[in-house]
Structures are given as structure tokens and as C-alpha cells.
Amino acid sequence: xxxxxxxxxxxxxVLGGSLKNAEEIYAAAEKHVVVGVLSANYPDVPSAVxxxxxxxxxxxxxxxxxxxxxxxxxxKAVADIAKEIKANHFNQTFSAVGWTRANVGxxxxxxxxxxxxxxxxxxxxxxxxxxxxxxxxPVLAPVDTAIAMIREMGxxxxxxxxxxxxxxxxELKAVxxxxxxxxxxLEPTGGIDLENFREILQIxxxxxxxxxxxxxxxxxxxxxxxxTRIEDVKKLMEIVKELV
Numbered sequence: 001x002x003x004x005x006x007x008x009x010x011x012x013x014v015l016g017g018s019l020k021n022a023e024e025i026y027a028a029a030e031k032h033v034v035v036g037v038l039s040a041n042y043p044d045v046p047s048a049v050x051x052x053x054x055x056x057x058x059x060x061x062x063x064x065x066x067x068x069x070x071x072x073x074x075x076k077a078v079a080d081i082a083k084e085i086k087a088n089h090f091n092q093t094f095s096a097v098g099w100t101r102a103n104v105g106x107x108x109x110x111x112x113x114x115x116x117x118x119x120x121x122x123x124x125x126x127x128x129x130x131x132x133x134x135x136x137x138p139v140l141a142p143v144d145t146a147i148a149m150i151r152e153m154g155x156x157x158x159x160x161x162x163x164x165x166x167x168x169x170x171e172l173k174a175v176x177x178x179x180x181x182x183x184x185x186l187e188p189t190g191g192i193d194l195e196n197f198r199e200i201l202q203i204x205x206x207x208x209x210x211x212x213x214x215x216x217x218x219x220x221x222x223x224x225x226x227x228t229r230i231e232d233v234k235k236l237m238e239i240v241k242e243l244v
Contacts, residue, residue: 002088002108003034003062003088003089003110003213004031004032004033004062005032005211006030006032006237006240006241006244007244008210008211009205009210009211009212009244010032010201010211010212010213010214010240010243010244011032011033011034011211011212011213012029012032012033012034012213012214012216012233012236012237012240013033013034013035013036013064013089013187013189013213013214013215013216014029014033014035014036014215014216014217014220014228014233014236015035015036015037015038015066015217015221015228016035016036016037016055016228017221017222017225017226017227017228018226018227019054019055019058021227021228021230022035022037022055022058022059023058023059024230025228025230025233026058026059026060026062028230028233028234028237029233029236029237030237031060031062032237032240033062033233034059034062034063034064034088034089034110034213035055035059035062035063035064036064036065036066036091036215036217037051037052037055037063037064037065037066038066038067038068038069038074039065039066039067039068039074039077039078039081040066040067040068040069040071040074040077041068042077045077045080045081048077048081049081049084049085052065052081052085052087053085056085056087061086061087061088062087062088062089063085063087063088063089064087064088064089064090064091065078065081065082065085065087065089065090065091066078066091067091067092067093067114070091070114070128070161070162070189070190072093072114072128072129072130072133073130075092075093075095075096075099075129075130076096076099078090078091078092078096078100079092079096079099079100079103080103082100082103082104082109083103083104083105086104086105086106086109087109088108088109088110089109089110089111089112089213090104090109090110090111090112091112091114091159092111092112092113092114092155093113093114093128093129093130093133094113094114094115094126094127094128094129094146094149094150095126095127095128095129095132096129097111097113097150097153097154097155098153098154100154101153101154101155102154110156110157110185111154111155111156111157112155112156112157112158112159112185112187112213113146113150113153113155113157113158113159114128114159114161115128115146115158115159115160115161116128116160116161116162117160117162117163117164117168117171118138118140118171119171120140120171121170121171121173121174122142122143122174122178123140123141123142123143124140124141124143124146124158124160124171124175125138125139125140126139126140126141126146126149127139143158143174143175143178143179144178144181144182146158147178147179147182147184148182150184151184156185157184157185157186157187157213158175158179158184158185158186158187159187159189159215160172160175160186160187160188160189160190161189161190161215162189162190162191163188163189163190163191163192163200164190164191165190165191165192165193165196165200166191166196166199166200167191169203172188172200172203172204173203173207176203176204176206176207176208176209177207177208179204179207179209180207180208180209180210183210185209185210185211185212185213186204186209186211186212186213187212187213187214187215188200188204188212188214188215189214189215189217190215191219192214192215192216192217192219193216193219193220194219194220194232194235194236197214197216197236197239198239198242198243200214201214201239201240201243202243205243205244216232216236220232220233220236
């Protein structure tokens with residue numbers, strides 16, 4: 001089963017705190033969701049693969065294999081997991097997209113490419129890898145060029161992270177407009193909550209983006225249990241339905 005966008009436009013991405021939580025999220029979002037499980041939560045790739053197989057079953061493949069807070073050091077863990085787990089969604093740094101596409105061995109899996117705000121609307125930081133992210137001088141690229149490079153590497157979308165909610169509103173707008181021009185999927189990520197979710201989605205929809213996968217993580221997680229709050233998932237879906 002492929003990623004299930006609501007009315008062909010929006011699919012949620014939220015974290016699963018447990019197998020039961022993931023199953024409940026999937027039902028609450030009416031299957032319009034990819035549920036994130038972070039590679040950083042496991043001591044090694046074999047243990048991640050063993051556990052993620054269970055998530056694949058309950059989510060009908062709609063598992064999102066995550067880095068863990070956009071941690072570039074996890075790039076190889078995600079790429080190695082892709083050899084064994086044919087999930088519908090993978091999170092990856094810009095420079096490791098091609099490695100991951102080769103490892104997953106199919107065209108169907110969705111692989112995003114992490115690029116970051118640059119401080120300059122119309123440009124994104126593409127030096128988001130484990131080594132390049134530590135360089136003193138970051139590499140900035142026009143969004144349209146970054147999209148072309150992601151396509152060449154076998155990627156399917158821009159993961160724009162960390163946004164800080166609406167702190168980089170003008171940059172988000174420019175990224176969305178570029179995605180619309182290039183018929184490319186956008187994944188806004190970082191600081192999204194129930195208060196700003198509607199406005200962020202509206203900016204992206206107004207730009208004409210065809211498909212998006214908004215990531216809503218820590219703001220809807222119960223700190224005591226570590227689970228994503230099911231009622232909040234339902235609230236997110238209500239907003240999606242109102243907008244699309």
C-alpha cells in the first residue's frame with residue numbers, strides 16, 4: 001500500500017511511541033499518515049530491523065524510518081535499514097539520498113532529502129550531511145536547483161528542517177513556490193504544533209504545492225508515556241479536512 005494522501009494532497013507524519021500507539025495513530029488518521037520510528041532509538045541496525053518489521057505489519061507499510069531529530073550521524077543507519085525494511089517513507093540527509101535509494105532497491109519507496117533554512121528566501125542549505133553540516137562555510141543552493149539535484153539522486157521531496165514553526169515564514173513560502181513550480185513534494189518540519197499547523201499548511205497550499213507531508217512531533221507527544229496523543233492526531237486531521 002502506497003502513501004495515502006488525504007484527497008491526494010496531505011499526509012501526516014507523526015511519531016509512534018509504541019507499536020500500540022502506532023496502530024492507534026493509523027486508525028485515528030484514517031490511514032492518511034506515515035508513522036515515524038527513529039533509527040536513533042536502537043543500539044544497532046539489526047535490532048531496528050527486527051522491531052520495524054512489526055510496525056510494517058500494523059501500518060500496512062506506512063512506516064517512516066527516521067533519523068532522530070534530523071541527526072546527520074544517523075544517515076548510514078537509515079540507509080542500512082533500507083536494505084531490509086521496504087517502508088513507504090524514509091528520512092535522509094541531502095548527501096545520502098542516492099545511497100539510500102540504491103539500498104532500498106525500488107522506485108516505490110518515498111525518500112525525502114533534508115535541507116535547512118539559509119536565512120535567505122529562495123535558497124536552502126544543502127550541506128546537511130554528517131561531515132558537511134560541520135563545515136564552517138555551508139553550501140547554499142537556489143531551491144529549484146536543490147530540487148533538481150534531489151531528483152537526480154532518486155529523492156522524492158524536500159524535508160525543510162528545522163523551521164522553528166513560523167520563524168522562517170518567507171523562506172517557507174519561497175520553498176513552497178519552488179516545489180509548486182517543479183511539481184515536487186514538500187515536508188515542512190520543526191516546531192509545528194496545533195496552533196500554527198493550519199497557517200503553515202495554508203501557506204503551502206496557497207503556493208500551489210500538489211502534495212505535502214507535514215511532520216508534527218514533540219508538540220503532540222505525551223511526555224509521561226512517550227506516546228503521540230491520539231486526540232491531537234484527530235485534531236490535525238480535522239484541520240486537514242477543513243483546508244483541502
